[in-house]
Amino acid sequence: MTNCQECERIAGYSHGLRETLMTGAETKDEGDRAARDRDVQELDQVVIRFAGDSGDGMQLTGDQFTRTTALMGNDIATFPDFPAEIRAPAGTIPGVSAFQLRFSSFDIHTPGDAPDVLVAMNPAALKVHLPLLKKDGILLLNTASFKAINLKKAKYEVDPRTDDTLDGYRVIEVDLTERTKEALANCPLDSRGKDRCKNMYALGILYWLFHRETEPTEKAIAHKFAKKPDVVEANLIAMKAGHAYAETTEIFQTAYKVAPARLPPGTYRNIMGNQALCLGLVAASKRCEVPLFLGSYPITPASDILHQLSGYKHHGVITFQAEDEIAAVCAAIGASYAGQLGITSTSGPGVALKTEAMGLAIMAELPLIVLNVQRAGPSTGMPTKTQQADLLQAMYGRNGESPMVVIACSTPADAFEVGYEAIRIATKHMVPVMVLSDGYIANGSEPWRLPAVDELPPIDVRYAPEGEAGVKFEPYKRDPETLARPWAKPGTPGLVHRIGGLEKQDGTGNISYDPANHQHMVDTRAQKVANVANDLPPLEPVGARTGDVLVLGWGSPRGAITAAVTRMQQQGHRVSAAFLRHLNPLPNDLEALMRGFKRVVLPELNKGQLALMLRSTYLIDVQSYSQVNGQPFRSQDIQDFLEKVLEELRG
């Protein structure tokens, strides 16, 4: 096993080394009833991966387990891993959809490197995900799908259950299809409808195995299929049948418990990144009393932002599903010009199309929020896989000298604060802001400690007041502190003026080709962005402010970096981590922090884009640790890399 603290805890579980508790003393509530006659073992954490066909309902199953577990007070992190195809051919490898979740009794930062439990609904799911499963891990197989044709589709020459493929795993074989059919013998659904309930049968088995309450799922299913009572009934019967099956048969010798996590006191809800981002934007909009306007065009993995905000009309949110990406951003600019908070949401290919319009917003000096939920590129790339390779596009992907504020969220819950911050910056400084998220944050989830509404920082938006008689309005007359120009809403008497993409004379806004003015305006637009750094809070590193190695991170690798660095600190290494929310401008105290360490390491899911920026900005030899395979970092890989760096330092 590894030397990592978290993994040791799992090792304890996997090898059954931990003290085994008898259940007699535990049967104090319904949740424990299930395990009356079996051993119950207490664990610190478990990683489960559900895998099956796209049509097998694995995302729903994972989502139900997540909700239940969050409500039971565990810390939790999730990682949906699904194909772009809505329904790839059944039973094939491209059609495999998976959902990994990790829950624990302590504070965790990632959905786990490797699962302890794999539910494989068919041979293709087994083929794709077995290599990830820990040795001695639990493997639940649906035997009904291990037919010759499915084995062939999964490219198994022989049934993996008959050779040594599954050696070293604790294999549980259940004919989920047949068991579900039997349980639903009296239900009015047709045989296809019944077959669709087999994921709930599997969920029931896992609920028993991990002492989960079934009530939250009963409620959720009743709500989700409210108009289809037969479907609700069948799903719940299947779940209960699975639960009863695990309880009464002796497929498991032991059931497991994971105590609630010791999270900081507060009120929590489980949240996905796209959801949190939307809530941050709406919260800021309510706080500054300026309505939100979203112009968007559907694109994976950003579409959920459009869906969610379209449901917030009662908060005054206007959503506009445009004819294309360009119309989406242009409408958002139009909304900002008219005095609303213009936002556009997209992913990398969409940002490419919006490039020219972002330049217009920079030139017109209007607030605009561009949300880029990054995915694996280039071109169409791998739409459902994560990557952070759009940083340089965000920084430099426009014609001319066109600096733009760039900020990034690092976890699902962090996306709330980042959405809020984007609006604060855009309105205070009258600049467009690019927000970088990614597929891993967007669709991943974690418990979110809800902020007290009255403690949200105020955002003070002031439009230009009505003009005075005889005074010509100057649309580019600047605030001396921020250099922001006034936000002059059409409809306001006395402020008529013209703006546009042509270079403007500072102050009057008249078209100007004057060389000195152009130099001045280029410098001013750059200074406006630089000024954003003036009110950033100091960086708060994880660990000491000086030492051997500083691990810098931005975006979604935060969790994996924190896990790796925390373990190494516990082993006595002088390693710290710091995370950048603000990428342009960079925080004023970053350079000093970097210079306090012998080495600076920067793990990124790209070919070293922030590393390139930092090296050129500070002339510091930042060491890039790059991974671009569409998957999030495994914390162990980061730790292995850091150990090598430390060895070099010693050598």
Place this chain on the structure above:
Amino acid sequence: MTDVDGRKITKRDFKSDQDVRWCPGCGDYSILNSVQAAFADLGKKLHETVIISGIGCSSRFPYYMETYGFHTIHGRAPALATGVKLSNPDLDVWVVTGDGDAMSIGGNHFIHTMRRNVGLKVLMFNNRIYGLTKGQYSPTSPHGKVTKSTPMGSVDHPFSPIALALGAGGTFVARSVDILAPHLQATIKRADGHGGTAVVEVYQNCNIFNDGAYKHFTDKVVRSERMVELRQGEPLLFGKDHTKGIAFDENFQPYLVEGDDLGKAYVWDEAAASPAPAMALATMDESRFPVPIGVFRRQDKANYEQAVNLQVEHAKSTTQQSLEELLYAGEIWEVS
């Protein structure tokens, strides 16, 4: 402060302090003049009027108007204007564009504006050439046109902006000509009165790169024979003393009538349920038939910004939710 108190607004009030920089003799001057005159007649308020343009000679228009103005990027003016109109439906939003801007790079936004019926007034200056880039053929240049980029003649087929607007569901589609100031002003005023998207194609002469493109039917000498004005409820007649007319056969093909057949001339109805007559006129062969000007089609239809804002207002009146209730929603739990 330039708004007019206690005095009737005049054409001069709409002139900005910027020097107009179109080529001397450009048709854009007369259009600017007609717009300023029509706006004054309509008693528009400077601060409630917004003019949004794309890129091209026509798109310099906002700089010369003493109203709110936004000179945007190539082809995107309707999209940006849609955002403005959705955010503040009370504003009077005009889009000024050209045949390259609206028909080529911005074709998508043009048709979707029609489809949604956003309450925008679109003035599309059609000079059948790219002027600002110095003389390449445009999507409305005739087949065979020799330009800088088509030295052997264009092999592209042009399309009719009117037919395109009709096909996209346009609810107010009209055509006028730069030099016909009274007709142009009347058409602008009718567009102003329309609730949804109003498109006015304005034939505009580019005296530098495509001089005389419309001369064969707009010239005073031939005008009465070569143009037909669409008048609501009146037959399609043209020629000196209105002695010729346009009729449709059973296949809705237009043909010319005169003499005893003049009574067969089609009685124009811009509000007809079917767009077929308008489409037939919009696609008539310019060499064989007179060129129609006037309102091709006018339909009353719910407009987009009102429908969008109605949903928002309805949601606000039926669901009150504080920010706290929004955040503390769904399944929440306490950790103490």
